[in-house]
Amino acid sequence: MIPAAFEYYRPKDMAGVLSLLEQHGDDARVMAGGHSLIPMMKLRMAEVPHLIDLQDVGGMSDIDIDADSIRIGAMVTQADIIDHADLADVAPILREAALQIADPQVRYMGTVGGNVANGDPGNDMPGLMQCLDAQFTLVGSGGERSVRARAFYEAAYMTAREDDEVLTAVKIPLPEGGYAYEKQKRKIGDYATAAAAVQIVNDGGTCAAASIAMTNLSDTPIYSEAAGAALVGTSVDDAAIKTAVAAMLGDIDPSEDNRGPVAFKKHVAGVILRRTIERAWSRA
Amino acid sequence: MSKKMHIKLKVNGKDEEFLAEPRELLIYTLRERLNITGPHIGCDTSHCGACTVTINGKSVKSCTMFVAQADGGDITTIEGIGGPDDLHPLQEAFKEHHGLQCGFCTPGMITRAAKLLEENPNPTEEEIRFGMAGNICRCTGYQNIVKSIQAAAAEMNAAKEAAE
Numbered sequence: 001m002i003p004a005a006f007e008y009y010r011p012k013d014m015a016g017v018l019s020l021l022e023q024h025g026d027d028a029r030v031m032a033g034g035h036s037l038i039p040m041m042k043l044r045m046a047e048v049p050h051l052i053d054l055q056d057v058g059g060m061s062d063i064d065i066d067a068d069s070i071r072i073g074a075m076v077t078q079a080d081i082i083d084h085a086d087l088a089d090v091a092p093i094l095r096e097a098a099l100q101i102a103d104p105q106v107r108y109m110g111t112v113g114g115n116v117a118n119g120d121p122g123n124d125m126p127g128l129m130q131c132l133d134a135q136f137t138l139v140g141s142g143g144e145r146s147v148r149a150r151a152f153y154e155a156a157y158m159t160a161r162e163d164d165e166v167l168t169a170v171k172i173p174l175p176e177g178g179y180a181y182e183k184q185k186r187k188i189g190d191y192a193t194a195a196a197a198v199q200i201v202n203d204g205g206t207c208a209a210a211s212i213a214m215t216n217l218s219d220t221p222i223y224s225e226a227a228g229a230a231l232v233g234t235s236v237d238d239a240a241i242k243t244a245v246a247a248m249l250g251d252i253d254p255s256e257d258n259r260g261p262v263a264f265k266k267h268v269a270g271v272i273l274r275r276t277i278e279r280a281w282s283r284a
Numbered sequence: 285m286s287k288k289m290h291i292k293l294k295v296n297g298k299d300e301e302f303l304a305e306p307r308e309l310l311i312y313t314l315r316e317r318l319n320i321t322g323p324h325i326g327c328d329t330s331h332c333g334a335c336t337v338t339i340n341g342k343s344v345k346s347c348t349m350f351v352a353q354a355d356g357g358d359i360t361t362i363e364g365i366g367g368p369d370d371l372h373p374l375q376e377a378f379k380e381h382h383g384l385q386c387g388f389c390t391p392g393m394i395t396r397a398a399k400l401l402e403e404n405p406n407p408t409e410e411e412i413r414f415g416m417a418g419n420i421c422r423c424t425g426y427q428n429i430v431k432s433i434q435a436a437a438a439e440m441n442a443a444k445e446a447a448e
Contacts, residue, residue: 001328005286008306008352031353038348039330042309051306053353079342103418105333105396108342109349188417189331 003041010053017052017166018141024050026163032075033109035102036118060113060168063087070172074113078102081112091172093179093197097128100183100195116149117167119157119220122191126153127221128181131197131213134172140165153220177201177209178284182276184268186259192216193259194269196276200231202284207231212244212277216259217252217269224251227273236281244277245270291355295320296364306352310344311335313351314361322362322391326420333419336392337361343399345418362391365398373443374398374436383432385423393419397433405441409434 011017021028028050031037040046054060060073063084070091072081081087081098088095101107101115101124115125116136129136129149136147138161149170152160161167176199183195195215201208210228215221226247234240254265288303293313300318314320314337323346326334330348337346338360366372374394377383384390393416400407400415407415412433413426421429 002309003307005305005307007286008289008350010352010355034350034353035330035348038350041307042328051350055353103333104400104415105336105343105345105418106330106348109344 001042003038004044004047006041006048006051008051008053010056012056014057014059014139014166014168017054017057018139018164020050020052021164021166022141028052030054030166032111032114033077034114035106035110036114036120036123054166065090068174070174072112072170072172074111074117074166074168074170076112078107078110078112078115079104082107091132091175091179093128093132093175093181093199096179097124097181097183097197100124100181100185103189106189112170113167116152116170117159117161119153119155119159120191121156121219121221122216124181124183124192124195124215127195127213127215127223128197129170129172130221130223131199131211132172132175133211134170136161136167137169137171138162138165139168144168146171150223156219175199178280178282180276180279180283182272182279183215184272191259194254194265194272196269196273198273198276198280200236200277200280200284202236202281205235207234207236207240207281207284210244210277212248212273214248214252214269214273217254217265219253219255222248222252224248226251231277236277241274241277245273248273289352289355291351293351293354293356294358296360304351306350308351310337310339310346310349310351310354310359313354314346314359320361320363323395324388324391326388326392331420332389332392333396334389334392336396336419338395338399341399343396343418360395362395365394372398372436373439374401374433377432377436377439378429381432381435382428383424384421384429389419389421389423393421393429397436401433401437401440405444406437407433 029048030052060075064071078098134149184193200210210231212227213223227244230244293300324334326332335346
């Protein structure tokens with residue numbers, strides 16, 4: 001498969017990227033690892049007359065951990081996440097999720113920034129970032145701004161990022177308590193039929209806080225505030241989990257595709273969320 | 285057609301320079317421009333891993349990289365890993381342990397396995413299966429591929445110990 005022709009740019013700094021974006025508007029796209037964009041270009045489902053490769057723009061490949069937050073540069077790859085021992089200590093859910101994304105070759109190239117900025121409902125990091133209440137840093141000609149992951153996704157491939165902005169980093173408050181990322185997929189490399197991210201705090205046998213987000217069950221990731229709230233104040237027993245699952249099912253809106261009909265997806269979403277809550281609670 | 289770019293690559297230790305459209309995919313550069321036909325095109329959709337090469341120390345599916353992205357890169361293909369008169373321990377082990385039948389996936393398998401053993405010289409069976417998950421084989425059922433990689437790892441570790 002051969003994509004349509006494009007002009008290729010490899011600017012050395014963000015000023016160069018922003019001036020190209022300003023010049024070419026929505027005819028230009030930035031590319032990190034390219035493992036979402038290139039397949040779309042090969043299928044000619046994405047037309048990119050001006051392709052801006054970010055590989056030579058510095059300052060976006062670091063993982064910084066301080067007393068209360070984590071900053072992950074947009075060009076950090078899934079392989080970098082998996083290999084970073086300090087990150088696995090403070091936020092093990094990131095490694096657990098990254099290990100379930102695609103396959104080794106794709107994880108060497110695929111980046112956190114690309115995964116969250118792309119806006120594909122099948123990507124795993126958006127739901128995870130909503131669970132963790134991350135903030136995305138966007139840089140444009142007008143300067144820098146932050147958008148909460150929970151407010152970033154508008155529809156499939158539609159996000160709060162403007163055409164002339166670049167997502168440069170993800171900032172995550174240090175997560176607390178138990179965690180789990182569970183993903184049901186048909187095979188290695190597939191997107192989720194259903195996936196769930198859970199962080200949960202156990203205070204002497206009672207759930208003190210719970211955050212729940214779901215992947216690939218709507219045209220955006222779904223942060224289910226109601227599902228988390230259903231667990232708070234309980235001992236996370238069977239009845240509480242049933243209530244949480246029912247609340248989550250009220251928030252998702254899956255559509256039928258080659259992963260199955262709507263009823264099946266709802267069923268799998270319930271099974272996966274139960275499993276994720278139980279595992280996160282066992283670690284809390 | 286877009287403007288051609290001046291591309292420089294190092295492939296299996298040899299410097300290559302040519303003009304190419306940026307949209308040219310690396311697998312086509314290797315196979316059709318440079319006549320390096322070890323990496324294969326299986327699915328052309330970044331699933332099967334038959335086109336796997338090593339670029340700048342990473343295992344990459346060369347059907348999912350533009351030649352423009354690879355510009356300046358250092359690439360190793362199966363041809364750079366070993367040849368008929370000088371088989372790499374992985375090639376020897378795949379031959380010995382029936383790690384292939386039709387052989388179509390084998391260049392990608394071995395190129396990926398070489399990188400895996402570089403990162404983890406003594407992998408468990410589970411680590412091999414996980415580390416090789418981006419390469420699909422439709423003949424062997426993987427059992428003998430895993431055995432071959434285990435055998436190669438043992439052989440390479442023994443050779444390293446003997447050298448020390």
